[in-house]
Amino acid sequence: MKKIPYGISNYKELRDLDMYYIDKTMYIEKLENKDRYVFFIRPRRFGKSLFLNMLEAYYDMNEEKNFEKYFGDLYVGKNRTEQANKYIVLKISFASVITDLGKDELIESFDKIVSSAVNKCIIRYKHILGEESLPENEKRATYALNYLSKIVELKNKKIILLIDEYDNFANNIMRGKKDIYDELVHEGGYVRTFYKEIKEGTSDGAITRTFITGVSPVMLDDVTSGANIFTVIANDEDLNGILGFNDHEIRQIVDYYRIGEIVEKEELLKILKTYCNGYKFNENVSETVYNTDMVLYILNNIIQKKEYPKKLIDENVKTDYTRLRNIAENFITKEEMLQLIEGGEVGPIEIKERFNLESLYKKEEKYTNIRSLLYYLGMLTIKRQESNKVMLGIPNYAVKALYWEYMEKAYEVEASARYDELAAAMEDMRKTGKVEHIMEIYERVIKRLSNRDLRHFNETSCKSIFITLVYTDGIYLIESEKEANGGYTDLYIKEGVLYKEAVNYRYMIEFKHIKEKELREVESGELKVESEKQQVLDSNRELVDKKKEEARAQLYRYMEEHNVQEDSEKELKKYIVIILGKKYVEYEEIR
Structure with missing residues (x-):
């Protein structure tokens, strides 16, 4: 019996170990039919990193010999697109950027992450690029990306750029360190310059596609003002189920592991719907989505220990979502937060795809943008459409619990x-x-x-x-x-x-x-x-x-x-x- 991939974000490892995998590869062709330079936003613990890792394995020209191994039994194995295994893949994760030691240390950490990713990329494709490693004098982020773009272009190859947690460091410094944030992302700022370099790479033809993920669009508007080639696809109707599980997939997992022999099946399904379900990312869809990690945490515990976990809400989820709630608290008073929690449905509002940090302080924009922010963070979700706007509400019991914890302190x-x-x-x-x-x-x-x-x-x-x-x-x-x-x-x-x-x-x-x-x-x-x-x-x-x-x-x-x-x-x-x-x-x- 396959293992539950709880906490696993490495796609090839998951497949090598023959772990349980819900096929999401049908979304590859959907993505290829969209704009080439995209931003995709989802709340924490939805499986963004695993999906990005899957895209890396699919497009990597070094993995062509392993295509059948990793994709043969999946949708895309039988519906392979022309772009499969055709590219040099550069994947960068900003999950580990150091933010608590000041601006200089943050920039140094940012540089190390980018230059290390570029260096690994050069080494991985040295048989194609003819280079052994990134030169020592090219270790700044923009220089490293520019260097890679040039040598790839000279070899007449193309890069697919995958960035995970693009906004992780910004989320950490927005609260109480706005001056550092402004220095990094406004005109001439270090991070903004990096995104301009990405735009240069697309203009030169070296970077043919980008897929950039995060949990909030706040930094997006600030850093891409000088690189306005990016399209936000987070709210596209056909991508509602790209991450997370639907009801059918939940039943498939429960039946595969015969969990109904351990606990009462219908009671379990009701618990999963109550605690983990409720997310909608487009007003036109009827199907709600389950948070991936919330589900796997409960199921893994039942399979491993033959009983429900002592707490139905994963402490890792609580930690992540509490951190995100704290971001929102930076822009909203205790009184406003209580009104939001006590008010049931919120709206009607038009969810904004782009808004910058300053707009969260402006009286005339604050109402809509803060609620849009809470939606992207997963603290609110779409409940129903009202003319050309939507009503938002709390998605599930797990998120309600985070609000109740806030109320206890308030x-x-x-x-x-x-x-x-x-x-x-x-x-x-x-x-x-x-x-x-x-x-x-x-x-x-x-x-x-x-x-x-x-x-x-x-x-x-x-x-x-x-x-x-x-x-x-x-x-x-x-x-x-x-x-x-x-x-x-x-x-x-x-x-x-x-x-x-x-x-x-x-x-x-x-x-x-x-x-x-x-x-x-x-x-x-x-x-x-x-x-x-x-x-x-x-x-x-x-x-x-x-x-x-x-x-x-x-x-x-x-x-x-x-x-x-x-x-x-x-x-x-x-x-x-x-x-x-x-x-x-x-x-x-x-x-």
Whole structure:
């Protein structure tokens, strides 16, 4: 049985070891029918490096004798294009550029990466180029590329240039090192000059094609202003499935490994769709795409250890996506980020293919460009088309979890309750069905928030804060806005596939918020009772009861939905939670 290629980005190694491979070679002819100098953008962990490595093996003239070995059983093996094994391939990866030691060290690192790639290329093709290595005095990036272009042109050959993670170093220095970024990519900047040299290579005829990958178009607009030959193909309809998996491919993998003999098959497929699926890269397509590494992480663990991983979200994915979220935070305030998270769908907007760093600070361009950035980073995806624009939303549970982690810090949960106290309160909720302690913590968190945090405080904010507390516990599966009987429940939480024994109760909760301006003030002459909170409740009893009645009617309507009743064997508890102003929480169980 073939091994799962989790973490493998070397195509020839994957094929030599006979590892499982989802055939993506049908996209080669699609790419050849597009412009010759292209930029391709996808979120992290989608398999860009492996795809680039596959292109290298396909076009490399040194690999012609191995074509059948590496491609014979694939689509392109039976549909070989004229360009197969016809080129000198120069592949450069900027994944390891050093960014934390200052501009000079960054440039030195950039030079070493490019000159090393060029030197390896010359050595690899020395029988064709007639050169042994890159001369010592040609070790600067632009000189090295120019040198290779000249000797290739003299031999009447052509280069295919493949660049991986073109924007990796830029993503690291955009946050807090904008001055270095500007020096490198603006007119006369070191990196911008390098891309001008690429353009020169295409003009001379030495570089016949480029395929450049990254996670964001931000640097693209800055570095290619002097080399405007590049086309962005990230959002092309026919390339939606070029990376990642579709539903059919997921079922193929699950069936091949007979994973249904280890875990319940339909439950696994549902988990994969919930945690890993949801990405769309064109508004006209109906099929959503799964993140490659998110899927392989779960499947590899089941195959190797005969059980689900202890955490369904890969720590490597969390690290990468948290870093990307941090990039976005550089251009958006905490208040704006919370509004974005709490708002559900985002838009309508027109996704921008090109925008530079400066535009993310400009008021008139910021709204569209920041949301476009989050889309390219994989933090948002296309949900639906609305006239000539699109609505965006969070793609899946794994990405939602990253936002919930952000909310935990933004709402300063740790300042309101120690982790052990929160864990104990959640255990009471899960195991004994008692919510008093978690509701007390919930009220504490709301009271502690600053006026700035509460400027746009609304019903969605109320729900988001509670979700943050539930997520921190890490046991429940959270379904916010679960569709039920023609409407949406505010919050439905139940046992996940892991730690089922830790959950005896699931919950359906409806939140209602009464704005401060709607509350009747307690007059100084009124009878004092045991607490200020009780006075506010007594003074607004009619309004509170009205909100409860609305919530009760909604819950009863949702309960008629068969999927909610039969969703689990765990006992279902139903609660109404009323938040009065920005201070008090009133709750009631509906039986």
